[in-house]
Amino acid sequence: MLPLLSTLILAQIIPTVSPVPAAPAMAASAIEERLPPSEIPLLQEFLSPRELLQLQEVRSLAGQADDVPVFNSNSPELVLTEGILLSTFSPEGKQFPQAHLNFSFKDRFDIFTHHIAKAGNGDATRTLFQGILVNNPGQQPVTINILEAATYLTRPDAIFINLPSVVENPIGTIFAGPGSRTMDDILRGRRRWFPTLVLQPGQSEMLMNLPIPVGVVTPSSNGRSTLTRLRSSGEVYVANLAMFAPLNPDGTERIPTVEEWQRLLETANLAGPRDLVPTPLAQTTGPLIYGRVAGVARGSSWKARLTDKTGDSLSVPLPGQAFSYALSTVLRGTLGTGQVQSARMLARYPDTAYQAHGNYGMAYDLTLPLHNATNQTRTVVLTLQTPLKENRIQGGLRFLDPPEPQVFFRGTVRFRYTDDQGELQTRYFHLVQNRGQMGEPLVLLTMPPGDRRLVYVEFLYPPDSTPPQVLTVRTLPEGLLPPSTKF
Numbered sequence: 001m002l003p004l005l006s007t008l009i010l011a012q013i014i015p016t017v018s019p020v021p022a023a024p025a026m027a028a029s030a031i032e033e034r035l036p037p038s039e040i041p042l043l044q045e046f047l048s049p050r051e052l053l054q055l056q057e058v059r060s061l062a063g064q065a066d067d068v069p070v071f072n073s074n075s076p077e078l079v080l081t082e083g084i085l086l087s088t089f090s091p092e093g094k095q096f097p098q099a100h101l102n103f104s105f106k107d108r109f110d111i112f113t114h115h116i117a118k119a120g121n122g123d124a125t126r127t128l129f130q131g132i133l134v135n136n137p138g139q140q141p142v143t144i145n146i147l148e149a150a151t152y153l154t155r156p157d158a159i160f161i162n163l164p165s166v167v168e169n170p171i172g173t174i175f176a177g178p179g180s181r182t183m184d185d186i187l188r189g190r191r192r193w194f195p196t197l198v199l200q201p202g203q204s205e206m207l208m209n210l211p212i213p214v215g216v217v218t219p220s221s222n223g224r225s226t227l228t229r230l231r232s233s234g235e236v237y238v239a240n241l242a243m244f245a246p247l248n249p250d251g252t253e254r255i256p257t258v259e260e261w262q263r264l265l266e267t268a269n270l271a272g273p274r275d276l277v278p279t280p281l282a283q284t285t286g287p288l289i290y291g292r293v294a295g296v297a298r299g300s301s302w303k304a305r306l307t308d309k310t311g312d313s314l315s316v317p318l319p320g321q322a323f324s325y326a327l328s329t330v331l332r333g334t335l336g337t338g339q340v341q342s343a344r345m346l347a348r349y350p351d352t353a354y355q356a357h358g359n360y361g362m363a364y365d366l367t368l369p370l371h372n373a374t375n376q377t378r379t380v381v382l383t384l385q386t387p388l389k390e391n392r393i394q395g396g397l398r399f400l401d402p403p404e405p406q407v408f409f410r411g412t413v414r415f416r417y418t419d420d421q422g423e424l425q426t427r428y429f430h431l432v433q434n435r436g437q438m439g440e441p442l443v444l445l446t447m448p449p450g451d452r453r454l455v456y457v458e459f460l461y462p463p464d465s466t467p468p469q470v471l472t473v474r475t476l477p478e479g480l481l482p483p484s485t486k487f
Contacts, residue, residue, distance in 0.1 A: 050400050051401075051436075052398070054396045054399060056321065056472075058323070058335050058397065059306075059325050060339040062304040065301070065341070066299055067299070068298075069105060070296065071109065072112050072294070072296065073086040073114070074114045074294065078116045079115050079272075080273055083241070083271035084096075084240075084265065084268050084269065085113070085270075086101075086239065087101065088102065088104065088237050088239065089238075089239055093266065094266055095268075099270050101349075104235040105232060110228065111230065111240075112226070113240050117212040118220060119214040119220040126245055127253055128243070129243050129244070129256050130211075130226075131206055132206065132207040133206060134204065135203070136200065136234065137236075138201060138234050138235055141198060142232055143197070143199075144198075144207075144230055148189055148191050148227075149186075149228040150190060150227060151178075152181045153212065153222055154177060154221075155213075155222050158177055160176050163432050165431065165433060165437070166431060167430045168428065169412050169428040170428055172184050177464050178225035179225045180410050183361070183412065184428075184430075187428075204258065211255075239265050241264055246260060275351075275352070277289065277351045278291025281331065288331070290357040291351075291352055293348075293357070296347040297343040297345055299343040304365075304366050304367070306368050306369075313369045314473075316371065316473065317473060319378070319475050319476065322473060324472040326339065327364065327384075327469045327470060328341055328359050329342075331355065333391060333467065334391055335390065335468060336391070336392050342357045343362065344356075358461065358465065360465075362461045363460045364460070366457040367455075368454070369452065370452065372452075377448050379447075380474070380476075381443065381474045382415070382442055382457070383439045383471075384413060384433070384442065385469060386408045386436065386439065387399055388436050389468060397470065399438045404436055407432060407465075408465060409432070411430070411460070411461075412428050413457065413458070415443050415456070416455070416456040416458075417445070418454070429442055439472070443455065457471060
């Protein structure tokens with residue numbers, strides 16, 4: 001069936017919903033009309049009437065994640081009981097030793113956290129505080145420098161609002177949700193109020209001690225996303241803790257003290273409710289539960305230079321053709337590349353994710369040395385897309401017309417390149433993409449014969465997103481430009 005299907009798609013091309021003419025794509029219903037009746041059930045297993053097949057090559061991403069350890073706290077996402085969210089302290093002397101992973105950080109490391117508090121009823125509106133406690137277990141003072149840092153609440157800092165699928169975001173004022181805003185700050189190298197800490201031997205101190213306020217008025221939940229990049233002169237332990245606000249004698253709430261946080265660290269068990277237990281990596285059949293992350297992941301950034309298999313440049317596609325690079329691929333969702341980009345865990349709790357699926361907070365830094373090696377001028381378009389997740393592809397990527405309403409990517413992407421007038425451009429785009437969305441054109445380059453252009457693509461994979469995505473390079477058919485698109 002597949003050879004016949006591919007032949008029909010190539011022979012009968014119809015327009016897609018993409019504002020840029022895509023690689024050959026065709027609705028399943030249009031193909032079905034030309035298939036013999038015996039082939040129709042096979043086709044229906046492959047494409048639904050809403051699906052579009054974009055014929056093209058999908059490539060694995062060059063490079064790999066770096067070795068920087070990441071304190072990654074995302075389980076439980078919804079926190080209803082106080083306790084330990086993630087602790088890498090030594091279990092020695094702790095009332096619940098299994099809640100401590102005994103992993104110390106030194107030199108460069110990151111802290112990523114993403115949690116939600118929710119009010120259950122009128123008696124359950126006490127503010128939930130999130131505290132990040134750091135400790136110097138050594139015999140010499142330790143200095144922790146904060147390189148970049150940002151933390152935001154959903155309300156009032158970064159309310160989820162409906163945004164167009166593409167909005168230029170030159171100064172970082174466009175965002176929806178705390179994950180979107182936090183990643184945008186770090187992409188721009190911002191350092192908020194986080195202090196530089198000097199810890200004496202044995203000393204513990206709060207890196208963060210902030211509320212996640214809730215109420216009974218709808219919506220009654222609130223979330224906080226945090227990402228910090230740090231450098232420590234010596235080994236330190238880190239713990240992310242949840243505590244309901246202590247009360248003053250008059251019943252008003254107050255901020256927890258470092259001593260109260262230390263006592264909770266020593267006496268509390270893991271916070272709850274616990275998330276779904278993940279499917280073991282070796283299990284290849286049946287439902288797949290990825291699970292949420294609570295542990296130490298390996299990899300803060302993924303830097304890659306994307307080139308042809310031979311040489312140091314990237315040849316642009318032929319007219320009407322495209323290729324894509326898979327981004328943030330996951331187990332059973334490699335888009336035919338066989339590459340799982342999810343960061344491996346250096347330490348984790350047994351009921352949490354085996355890999356850092358989604359790579360929340362991972363910085364992707366990609367260089368595309370584009371080269372038009374032909375003797376004809378080529379018009380090249382770059383875009384980000386969210387195809388349907390699959391492990392094997394049937395000649396290309398599948399999209400939905402229309403996409404499902406569920407948001408799968410929400411964040412800012414930076415493109416740096418030299419435009420057709422020879423001017424260096426740095427452009428930030430805030431993207432909102434739903435499941436199966438083909439995406440809109442972001443960068444257009446008119447490349448004369450022999451032309452070379454360096455294009456840099458950078459973003460941090462934002463929380464509240466669902467992988468995978470692809471970065472697509474497409475050459476338009478000769479003489480055809482995307483209508484009513486500003487570049």
